Amino acid sequence: MADPKGFLNHGREVAKTRPVGERVRDWNEVYVPGSLLPIISKQASRCMDCGIPFCHNGCPLGNLIPEWNDYAYREDWAAAYDRLHATNNFPEFTGRLCPAPCESACVLGINQSPVTIKNVEVAIIDKAWETGAVAPQVPERLSGKTVAVIGSGPSGLAAAQQLTRAGHTVAVYERADRVGGLLRYGIPEFKMEKRHINRRIEQMRAEGTRFRTGVEIGRDLKATDLKKRYDAIVIAAGATTARDLPVPGRELKGIYQAMEFLPLANKVQEGDYVTSPISAEGKHVVVIGGGDTGADCVGTAHRQGAASVTQLEIMPRPNDERHPVSQPWPTFPILYKVTSAHEEGGERIYSASTTRFEGDEDGNVQWLHLAEVEFVDGKLTQKPGTERKIPAQLVTLAMGFTGTDRENGLVDQFGLELDERGNIARDADFQTNVPGVFVAGDAGRGQSLIVWAIAEGRSAARGVDRHLTGASDLPAPIRPT
Ligand code: SF4
CATH class of the missing domain: 1.10.1060.10 (Alpha-helical ferredoxin)
Known part of the structure; x- marks a missing residue:
């Protein structure tokens, strides 16, 4: 000190x-x-x-x-x-x-x-x-072992870098057209410019990590075929099943998952489009969900020129005298957080539950009906007589993710067991029920923070290294939940 x-x-x-x-x-x-x-x-x-x-x-x-x-x-x-x-x-x-x-x-x-x-x-x-201090760390000798990492988000990248530096030959498979997962297409440029990802990928390439984009394991390449090619596999494919909102009017045009809206805005920044196919320009935008992804939608809508932006949060605002929620030290401030996007304008409505959407004769969403909610016997309950409607010509759903994607066949082709939350089950070494197949990040833990994803990737890498060589000097900062 x-x-x-x-x-x-x-x-x-x-x-x-x-x-x-x-x-x-x-x-x-x-x-x-x-x-x-x-x-x-x-x-x-x-x-x-x-x-x-x-x-x-x-x-x-x-x-x-x-x-x-x-x-x-x-x-x-x-x-x-x-x-x-x-x-x-x-x-x-x-x-x-x-x-x-x-x-x-x-x-x-x-x-x-x-x-x-x-x-x-x-x-x-x-x-x-x-200052050029960040240099590639090329392994002194190769182990002769091969590892496939499925997914190139922070967890997959961390696992791949640790295993490459340990001397294994690592290939990262990414279903999107560019490396980075949520970092690339979920995080807006105004929060982190993509040049930070690009130079890190260049470092990893120089260390020996290989990247295969545009390949979805389960669909484009069978998981069983991948297993035949590699000595070990790390699934770091995220928890990509988005929570939906099954209320009347959900089928109207103009209602999208945040992960439909944000990637297109990012693709504009990558030069793939001149303007986003889902644009907020001139529209009354409602973002449902008060977390970081919701804030990313808010900031993106501001930059696209929305007529108005409203963010709904079902939980009460902390320190609201009607619903006091205290946050003594040390706590994680998930309930009330002001991001740069909120400083830029828009309205935040707390204790709000969407009851239905209303559209025009062409099937386009025009209004969102909401009601105030309160805790009754520990359960969030709608307050009678509080329903009202707000203009909503573009709605994004940012309510989190519920678990691993079952649609692409990866889980069934490997024969993976899931835990009670719908995530891929693993043992203390991050190994699934299939020997040689490991899981890291949101696919095993469920939706979490980037820092947990990196910790998962580092820890799973140790499990893989031990599996391949019988021992490992790699760090394991966390244990699986
Ligand atoms: Fe420093 Fe805060 Fe950590 Fe204490 S808790 S060592 S003050 S950063």
Whole structure:
């Protein structure tokens, strides 16, 4: 702890965002370029190097936060980078996308604002890329073993990188036309520019990882054929079955899953379209779901020129006097969160349940009917007499995911057992009921955070390495649930 009084001398200061009027006219990241590094030393100095660093408990990767805070305070970027990469393959992703359970757990948060751990993380890794410190780590010798990874989201990429560096020959299969999974097509450019994925993929290619895009295992290539070709398989295909809303009018045109809406906006940024085939331009948009994906829909609708944007959340707003929900430290702030997208406009309605959609004579959605809900005997219940309707010419459903895709045949072709939540069951080594077939990320854990996905990928890689060689030095930061 280099500055014992850092937290007394300096308040919390986060990265500056560009003015709303400027940033909604483009798709670049919302932060002011270059504004972070000048404040990082002071911000890192606020870390108290706690005897029991609760930030560790908050982070499933076991990030060495007090250590790299200290190096960042001293502006020893090489050492900070070394400590950061010791536990996290992709800090540029987590630093931008993770909702930072580490900050919610930070001890300083008891009576001050917590340390800006995410900002420090981003500053260290961006500096490392800028100075050429992020180099490929090519294995010294190859094991002669082959591994197929199904899915190229954060979990699959982490597993692939760990296994490649351990000397195995790894091929990543991705059903989309580009590598990255949800990072590529689910996360809008204004939250994380895709150049961050591209340069990481180049590093992985240089290390020896191979990528096969446009191949869906189960449909384009039978899972059983894949198993014959490889010594081990890691399924990191995500939990892609989206929760739906079976209310009257759901069949109307103009109602889409968030993962139909967001990928097309991202494809515009990739140059595949001039304008999105599902555009919010000039429309009254309603986003159903108050989480991060919902916020991504809100920000995307703003940039496409929506006439209005309304986000519905079925849960009450915390600290609403009618439905008090307290959030004492340390908690994860899932219930009420203001993202950059919410600063850009729109309305948020809490305790709202959609009762039906109403359309015009051509079958296009025009109105959304909602009712206020409240907890009665622990159950959310509609309040009589509160129904009203709001204009809705484009609706996106962002209500989460319920489990593994059963449609493409992957689960049945492998003969995989599922757990009671519909996720692929696995043992303590992340191995499924089929020997040599492992599962990592949302496909095994269920929908979760990017930081958990990376931790899953790292941990599953250890299980695979042990399976292939009988022992492993790879880290396993978490156990499967
Ligand atoms: Fe530093 Fe907060 Fe972690 Fe304590 S809990 S070591 S103050 S980041």
